Amino acid sequence: MIDNFKIESEKDDVCPTCEDMRRVETGTRIETVQIRNESVEVDANVQRCTYCGNFFSSGDEDEATIQKAYRKFRERRGLLQPEQIRELREQYGLGQRAFARILGWGEITIHRYEAGSIQDEAHNDTLMLVRDADSFARLYEKNRKTLSRSVSQKVDEHLIPLMRDRQEKYFVEYLASNLNEPADLIISGNRKFDLERFESVILYFCGKLDHVYKTKLNKLLWYYDFITFKHLDRSATGASYVHLPLGPVPDNYDFFLADLIRKGSLEANEIVFDVEKGVTGEWFKAFQKPDLDLFSDEELRFLDQVAKRLGDMGARELSDLSHGEDGYAKTKKGEFISYEWAKNIRLFT
Template sequence: MTFKEIGMKRDICPVCEAEREIKIGLKKEMLAINNELIEIEARVEYCATCKEFFADVEAEEENIQKAYRAYRQTHDLLQPEEIREIRERYGISQRAFSRLLGWGEITLHRYESGALQDEAHNNELLLMKDPDNFRLLFERGQDKLAPHLIRQIEKRLVGLSSEKHQNWFKKYLESFFGFARIDIYSGFRHFDLDKFESAIMFFARHPGGVLKTKLNKLAWYFDFLYFKKLGVSVTGTVYIRLPYGPVPKNYDFFLHKLVSEEALLMEEKIFDKARDIIGEIYLAAEEPDLSFLTVEERQCLEQVDKHFQNLNAAEISRYSHEEAGYQNTKDGDMISYEWAKDLKI
């Protein structure tokens, strides 16, 4: 059987019962875990004199833990560090968590230390990954906990609930704007909310803000120019053709989100009172966070911003109407990124 040597020492061979040159290495072995044979690369020692393999207590424990980890992976069981992370997420001790779960106080300690959990206990722990499930457990068994610990957990749950809501909302937005697709209409990228928000804030950072019509065109040129250069969009946004030019799909919803979060300030400007023509101006309320963008993406952002800096909303709208992507797309339809190759910038 293959033996991969990784070291050497001089020690007493337990078989020869004499001091020998002992090779240390790795060898494939089969260990029985719950009546199932698990193959691992076991750490063993080898005596060239008696030609026997053996392992000391420390190595045997390491090999068992390797087999346990492989068994857990095969059966979709939580690893010890994952169990610990679940508990620590709620800022609770092993003893307190065990009390809430109704387990013996030593059980959780054993699992976090490497003992193999049974499937029933594993399923309970999996449910505890969701703060809402933990809250139910906590409300049912908080009488088993000290008052200061109850207050501590309640505070932690408020934060986790808010975090869960934000994560859900972000995923919803990514699906809403990008239709959770990766194809020619998204620029072969899933919608990235952070990158899209960074671009919008960058374009709206100028004193006096930017009209919504121009803001939408700048976002379109940013993604399409980057696609022209590298064959992939930056934000994964799906754009559609409207009478005044290309716009991000569902852009009104997104702008409303940024305004409600006070990241953007919106002001209505009257252009023609008699004809009731009103435009919306957006101004960044804070400096844009460009850390989500790569160096190349930032350079592209700055190129678009500089190229159109002297054009007003009407002028950039007319400019976009001359683009092949706009001219070869029907009103209301998605604009394919394939037209980026003909971009006039």
């Protein structure tokens, strides 16, 4: 053990063995702590008396050594650390007692765990489970009668946005996985809708170009998918486009935009053009890099070309441009625009 002692400094202090003032070395040494039949080695802060050679440490130092060993033990066993338990509890707006009650545990159990006691495995399993808002909500429903009205109101305030977030996420995933199935040449351009590609193209345009307004973004997406289809016989994102008054718009596009905003990948900025008439516009800025590895070199070349050729155009100009395309001119309001019209796109010819 003495071999492990790393001296950091020296001072005059009382040696508990000699019971007298001595020259004392301060430093660390490796100690083994037994936790549930397991040996955990940690660096412990200790002193050594240079006169009698004995090691000693304060109560605080012993406690710190134990806590260090506990942390290592929890890490090894995949147990939550005290601060993770506290964060979990605070996520639901709960005090320690109320949280313990919802979990059906003794009142001071959570207090003990947050203060550093090691939780048993079954309790840890429950804690891991209630990190998921749905699982927590089920336990909460079961035990909410044990809570005061003000406490359950506070939990509701925290829980409802968490659940809504989850539901929106599931909804968008469900929507994306059920769009254009099976892939239909006419409306999806030979590709099943691919959410990752679709989001990446949005992030690409909104990262590369300034002030990308909603109408403009729709046109950029449409041109990109149709030009890609024209040359490669397959669309880039699998999105379907609908004929709307201001031009072609990706089907269900608002949900996917909202999802990007919810995730913090995209920021929406509203601008008021005319206060009296209440005319507003929204432009987007990307806060996440697009995943360009998803695309082939040719697909990336078209993406770059669309950004270069159309990126500087205003929404009005782009809208007029798209109105002149056969895909738009030969369809009616509300109809899907067939990818078969891609061959007539006049841009890049």
